[in-house]
Structures are given as C-alpha cells and as structure tokens.
Amino acid sequence: MRAAKGKGAAKISKEALKPVDDGRVGKRKAAAADDKSSKRKARKEKRAKKDPNKPKRPPSAFFVFLEEFRKEFKKENPNVKGVAAVGKAGGDKWKSLSDAEKAPYEAKAAKRKAEYEKQMKAYNKKQESGADDGDEESERSRSEEGQAPEEEEEEEVEDEEEEDDEDDD
DNA sequence: ATCATGATTGTTTCT
DNA sequence: AGAAACAATCATGAT
Numbered sequence: 001m002r003a004a005k006g007k008g009a010a011k012i013s014k015e016a017l018k019p020v021d022d023g024r025v026g027k028r029k030a031a032a033a034d035d036k037s038s039k040r041k042a043r044k045e046k047r048a049k050k051d052p053n054k055p056k057r058p059p060s061a062f063f064v065f066l067e068e069f070r071k072e073f074k075k076e077n078p079n080v081k082g083v084a085a086v087g088k089a090g091g092d093k094w095k096s097l098s099d100a101e102k103a104p105y106e107a108k109a110a111k112r113k114a115e116y117e118k119q120m121k122a123y124n125k126k127q128e129s130g131a132d133d134g135d136e137e138s139e140r141s142r143s144e145e146g147q148a149p150e151e152e153e154e155e156e157v158e159d160e161e162e163e164d165d166e167d168d169d
Numbered sequence: 170a171t172c173a174t175g176a177t178t179g180t181t182t183c184t
Numbered sequence: 185a186g187a188a189a190c191a192a193t194c195a196t197g198a199t
Contacts, residue, residue, distance in 0.1 A: 057191050060179030070193065083193045087177035094178070113180080 053126055055119035058112035061105040065097070066090045 059067070069090045074080070094102075 057179095057181055057189095059191060060181095062178045063180095063191060066177075066192070074194095081195050082175070083195080084174095084176040086193075087175085089177090091177040109179080116181090 053123050055116055055123055058116040059109060061102055061109040062090075062094055064108045064112070065094055065102070065105040069093060 066086070070086050073086045073089055077085070080086070
C-alpha cells in the first residue's frame with residue numbers, strides 16, 4: 001500500500017470569508033472605466049504589450065482541474081452564470097482533492113508547461129528575427145545552443161502515462 | 170457594441 | 185526570496 005506521504009488532512013480552515021456573489025454577476029464596486037488604456041484583462045495597467053506570438057502562461061493544475069470542473073458545475077448549475085461561483089466551488093473542491101487526485105492534473109499541467117517552454121523558445125526566436133519595438137525585454141533565455149538550427153513550431157507530445165499501481169481495494 | 174470585472178489557486182516572471 | 189500579475193471562464197455593467 002502506498003501510504004500517503006504523510007499528508008494527512010487538516011489544513012482546511014478558512015473559507016467563506018470573502019466577498020462573493022451567490023453566483024450572480026454584476027456587483028462591481030466601480031468599474032475601472034477610467035483607464036481605457038488597458039485593452040482588456042489586467043487589473044492594473046502593468047504589462048500592456050501586444051505580443052500576438054507571445055505564449056500565455058501554462059494553466060496550473062488547478063486550472064486544468066477547473067476546466068473540467070466548470071463543465072460539470074455548469075451542467076448541474078445551468079442557472080449559475082457568474083464565474084466567481086465556479087471559481088469558489090472549484091477552489092473548495094480542489095482543496096478537497098487528495099494529492100493522488102491532483103496528480104493527474106499536475107501531470108497535465110506539467111505537459112502544458114513543457115509545451116509552453118517550447119513555444120516560448122519559438123517566440124524568442126521570432127523576436128530575434130526582427131522585432132524590436134524599442135525596449136524589449138532583456139534576453140534571458142538565449143543559450144548559445146539555441147541558434148535556431150531547426151524550426152519546430154508544433155510537436156506532438158507523446159502521452160506518457162505514469163503507471164501508478166494503486167491496487168488497494 | 171465592446172471592454173472590464175468578478176473569483177479561484179498555481180505558476181510565471183520580475184525586482 | 186518575495187511580490188505582483190496573470191492564466192480561463194461568462195454573463196452582466198458601464199461607457
């Protein structure tokens with residue numbers, strides 16, 4: 001039996017302590033309509049760069065889990081329209097999952113991250129090609145080996161399932 | 170009609 | 185090392 005890693009279950013304590021709408025959306029305090037500068041998304045106009053090729057951050061295990069959770073949540077709660085509702089419900093359930101259950105999500109997230117690195121590499125390459133608006137970020141990932149010998153844009157990632165023999169029961 | 174926001178946690182990135 | 189931002193989602197509010 002693969003006993004747990006000594007991770008019992010006693011860390012859930014705080015919950016239901018934040019402003020939340022019962023699933024109904026539309027309760028903003030003051031729309032940030034002041035700064036139209038920001039195109040969209042971005043609580044604060046911090047990084048407003050137009051990088052169409054820039055790969056977005058890979059979804060964390062929680063987000064991977066959320067994607068699936070959202071489907072079910074909406075299926076059983078077609079009336080709920082707010083995203084916050086799923087967010088909270090997902091967060092609650094997420095904490096309810098055990099490490100073993102989160103494992104598959106983490107594994108998937110890890111895959112996403114691996115792809116992200118690859119995409120980022122291609123993105124950096126493009127930036128090298130010809131893209132300087134002026135203040136480009138300092139080139140941090142520019143190993144001498146990445147001289148772009150080949151062009152890999154999308155590679156199929158073989159799914160490597162980890163065999164976890166958890167035969168209890 | 171279009172953009173922004175609300176909320177969750179995890180990862181990413183910067184300083 | 186820590187903090188801040190952002191990743192998806194979806195309907196509604198506001199401009």
